[in-house]
Amino acid sequence: MRMASWRGTVVLCFQWVVHALCREVVVPSGPLYRVAGFPLSIPCAVTGYEGPRTQDFEWYLYKDDSQGRQMGVISTRDQGFPYAPFQMRVRSGEVRVERDSGDKVQLVFQRLRMEDQGRYECYTPSTDSKYQGNYSASVTVKVIPDTLLISSPRSLIGQPVPEGAELKLTCSSAVQSKEHTHLSVTFGVRGSGSSTETGTQRDIIAIDKELAVRPGRGDSYQKRYDNGEITLVKSVGDGGMDVYTMTMSAVIPGDSGPYFCEASQWILDPDGVWQKIAQRSLEVGNLTVQPLANSLKVASTPQGEVTVQLGSPLTLTCEVSGLAAGGRSGLLVRWMRTGTVTGGGTEEEVAQYRPDGVVSWRKDSSRGGGGSMEKEAEGRYSLRLFSAHPADSGVYRCAVSVFAGKPIPGPSTAATVTQSSEGVTVNLKTKEVKVLAVAQMPRGPLLKRGDTVTLLCNVSVITTGPAQVEVQWLHKTVVPVQEGVDKDSVEEKVEVLASLSHDGLSRLHSNNSSEVSVDRVSPGTYRLRMFSAQSEDQGLFVCQAEVWGQDPQGVWYNTGAKAQSGNVRVYLYARAADLLLIPLVVGVSSALFVGVVIIATVTCCFMKRLARQRTPK
Template structure:
C-alpha cells in the first residue's frame, strides 16, 4: 500500500515537472554599439499544446531598476509607454514572430538610453499558474568608435600596371572585439549589381578572396598586407580591364556574445577610389556592311558576321547575336551567345519565340560566323546584327575581355507568298427542266503557291422575280438571301469549309461533288426543283502551311454568277394518267376485258342472226361472210392507246 502511494506521488510530481512553463531569453549581457541593429530572441515551453503564445517586452533602467517601462506586445497594439510609442509606431522597434512559441525583438537603431534590463513576458494560457512566465537579459549600449578612412581619388592606370591602395581602420572600444577588413569593387557598368569581393582579412585573421580574384591571389598578383596597427594595404599586380570601377575598403567590428556566437556590432566603408584602366589598344574590327534581305516564308535565312582584324593571333572571340524586332521593342533581344570556348546558350527571346529548333549558329572559320534561321516565318522579320567580344589571356593564363564591337545591320523581311489566287469570273445563264440535273463548275486558273490547298463552297442567292437585275447586284449578301449549298474544307472534309450547308452530304443527297484536277471542281444538283433556281457562285479560300505546321488562310475569291432557271413541268392528260399506277390500270387495263366480253356477246348475237339468215340465203344461192375472232392489241404503257382490228374472213 505504501509502495503504491509512493509511485503515485512520483507520477504526479513528474507530471507537474513536465507541465511547468519555462521562458528563455537570449543570454546577456549583450554589448552593442549605438546606432546598430539589435535583436533579442525569446522562447516559451511547457504550455498547453495548440495555443499560440503572446510576447510582451518591457525594460528597466539601471537608475530605476524597479520601474517597468513597457515597449511592445504581440497582443496589445497600444502596449508601449509614451517614451517608446513613437518608435514602435514607426516600426523602428517591432516583434517578429518566428513560430507560435518563439519571437524576436528588433531595435533597428539602438540608442544609448535603451541600455538596461530587458524582460520578455508571456501571458498565461493554461488556466493555472505553474512555472516561469518571464525572463530577463541585460543590454549594454556603447559608443561606436570604429573609423574607416581611405582617400577619395580618381586613378588612371595602363593595363599591366600595379595598383596599391591603403586603408586606415581603428577603434577605441574597451571591450574585447575583433576587426575584419576587406576591399571591394563595384562595376561602373551596373551600379545595381552587388559589389565583388577582392580580398578580405576575416575576424579570425584568415585571408580569403572571392570569385575571379581567387586565382590571382594564389598567383601572388593580389595581396592584402597589414603594414601597421591601423593600416591595411591592397596591392594588385598586372592590372586588367576587369579591375576598372569603384574600389573601397570596408571594416566590421565583431564581439562574441555569452552564448559563443559572434555579432558584427558595426560596419563602415571608406571613401571610394575611381579606377580607370586603359587597355592595350585593340585592333578588333568587325565588318559593318548594312544590307536588306527579303525572303518568302519557309525559306532559309543566312546572316554573316565577319571579323576583319583582331589584336593578336591568340585572340579568341565570343559572338552574341541580337535582333531588333520590326514592331519596335524597347531593347534588342538576345538570340544566342557563342562563348570563346565554342559553347553557346540561347537567349530568353529564343525560348519565348520557340526558335531553338529553327535557329543555328556556325563558326565556318576563326573569323567568320553564320546565323541561320530555318523555315523562316513572318514574325522573324527584324534587324539582325552580331556583337563580337575579343578575349586575351594574361601571363598567368587568366582570360580577360579586351574589347567589343558590333557588326553592320541586316534588315530581314520575311513575307508571305504574293497573292495570285484567281477564280473564273465568267457568268453564265442556264435553263434546265424540272427533275433534270444542274451542273456548276468552279475553275481556279491561278494560285499563289504550288503547295496551296483550297476550301471551296457554293452559294446561291435568291430574290423576288420582279426585282431588276441591277437592283439585285446592289443588295448585300443578307438582303439577297444568300444560302450555303455545299462546302468542302482545305482538309478535304465535307462541310468543313467556311459555311454549313442545309442539306447534309450522304447516300440520299441530291448533291454530287467532283474534283477533276487540282484546280477544277464541279457540283451537280440532281433532281432539279423550282426552288433550286437562283444565282450560284463558288467561294474559294486559299490555305497554306506555315513553318510551325499550322494552316492559315492566305486569300479568298469568288467566281462569276451562274444564273439557273428551272422550267416546271405542265400537267397534261398523259402526265395525269401516268402519275399513279391505279389510274393507269383503270384506264388501260380494266376496260379491255369488259370491252372484249361485250364484243363477244355482240358477235354471238350477230352470228345467231346470220345463221338464221344463212339458211334462207343459202337456199336462195347467196354467198356467206365469215368473221374471224377480233384481234385485240394494246400497250402496257401510256405511249400508245389500245387498238382493235377486225380482219375479214374467207368466203366459202
C-alpha cells in the first residue's frame, strides 16, 4: 500500500469518507533546488490518522541511478534504520529529524552533499484500525554547486571617526547558476549601538531578493533612509562581480560596532515561496564614532586681552576643529559680546554666519558698513570691525552650533552640539571727553495756559577733535500710585518728551497734548518749545546731553560721555478771561437763586389771597 498511487488513495478515501478517516501524508511540491554545502529542510505532515497524536516517520532516498532501489535515511522509531552512507551523519546530528509537533516533522541536512540528490519519500507507519489513505509522499531534490562569491575591502581600520562623518562601505558579490536564482545583499552591524556583543545584529539596508532597496527595521534607519541619509547603490564591477555601495551621510554614536556584508542566494520554489539556498557573510571592519561633544574644539584669536586705538580696525578669528572632513555638517558661527570689559552686563550677539553663507548683524552693529564677517577657510571664521568705537569694547566669545550631517539644516532643526570659545577682552583707547548741561527757562512774564513755553539747554563740551551733541528733553510728573496703596502715596513718572540727534534730526517721543518742537539756536544752546501749553504740560523738565565723536574714517560714534541738567519747574497760571468767568458764574447763580425765591414767595401769597376772596361769607 506504501507504493500505491496518490490518485487511487484519494478515490479510496472518498469511498470511506462517511464511515472513517483517511490518512494523508504531505510534503512540498518539487523539484526543490538546493546548494551543496548549505542546509536542506524538507517538511512532512500527516493528517486523518487514528491512534496516538505522536506519529512516527521514516525517510527513504531514491537516487537517480538506483533504478528504483530505496535507501533508508533516518527513522524516528528505529535507530538502526539508516543505511551505511547515512549512519555516521545521523549519529553526528548532521542529518536529523526535527519535530514541529506530534504529526509534523522536518528532515534536516546540516550540510548538503552533491550525492544527496534524488527523490525523498516520507513514510508514516500505520496506527489506523483499517489500512486506508496514503501513507507516504515524496519530493525530488536537485543539488546544485555552490557558486556564491563575496568580497570586500576592509575599509574600517578601527580609527575613531567624529560624529557627522560620512561612511562609505563597498561589497562585491556574484553567483553563477543554471537555475533562475536571485541575489540579495545586506549591510549591517553586530551588537546593539556601541556594544561589542555579537549575539545580535542590526540590518541597516539591503537590496532584497526582489531587487528592491529595503532599510533596516526600526524608526532610526527608516527615517534616515527616507531623508536620504542612508543609500545603497548597485553597479557593475570587474570579473562579473556586482559592486554594492552603502553610504551613510553622517554617522552617529549609535552606529558604532563591527560591520558586515551578507550575500544570499534565493530561489522560487514550485509552491511560490522564496527560499534562501545559500548565504555568505563577510566582516568589513569595526566602526567607533566619537561624539562631537568630545571632539569639537572652538578657539578664538587673539587670546586674553587686546587694546585697540579709537578708529583702528579690529579683527577676531574663530577656529573650529574636531569636525569630520568633507564639510558634511552645517555650522552656525556667532560672535557674542558682553558689554563691559569686566565681564558683567548682558551678553548680546554681534554678528552671525549661517550654514547657508548668509551673514546678519545686530541692528545697531551694522555700523553703516563698518564691519564684515567672513569664512576664510574650512573651520576658520573672522570678524572685522573697520573702525573700532567705544561701544565695541567688551568681552567677545565665538559660539559655534554644529548640525552633524546636515549642511543646510531646516529652521526647526536642533543643533547636535553648541560650544563657545574662551573670552577675548577688547579695550578701546579713547580720548577724554567732558560735558556739562544746564537747563533754564528764559525770563519773561508769568506763563498762563495757552502760552508757548520755552526751555533752553546750554551744553559745554571739552574734548579734542570734532564733536556733536545729542540732546533729550525729559518730562517728570507726579502721579498717584496703584489702588490699594496709601492714597497719599505718589510716584514720579519720567518720559522722554523730544530729542535732537547729533546730525540735527528731531524726534518727538511723547503723545503730548501740545505741539512741541526742538532745535539748536546757537552752538551749545538747544531749545524746547511747547505751543498752547495746558495743565498736563506742567511739571519738572530735564535736558540730557550725549557727546558723539568722529573717527579717522569720518564715522560718527557715541563716545559714551553724557550729562544731565538739574530740574526746571514749569507752572501755568490761569488766564484773565478764566478769572472773569468765575464771578460771572457766581453772579448768575446768585441772581437765579434770588429770582426763584421771590417768584415762589409772590406766587404763594397771591394764591392765599385769591383763596380768601373766594370763600363764601
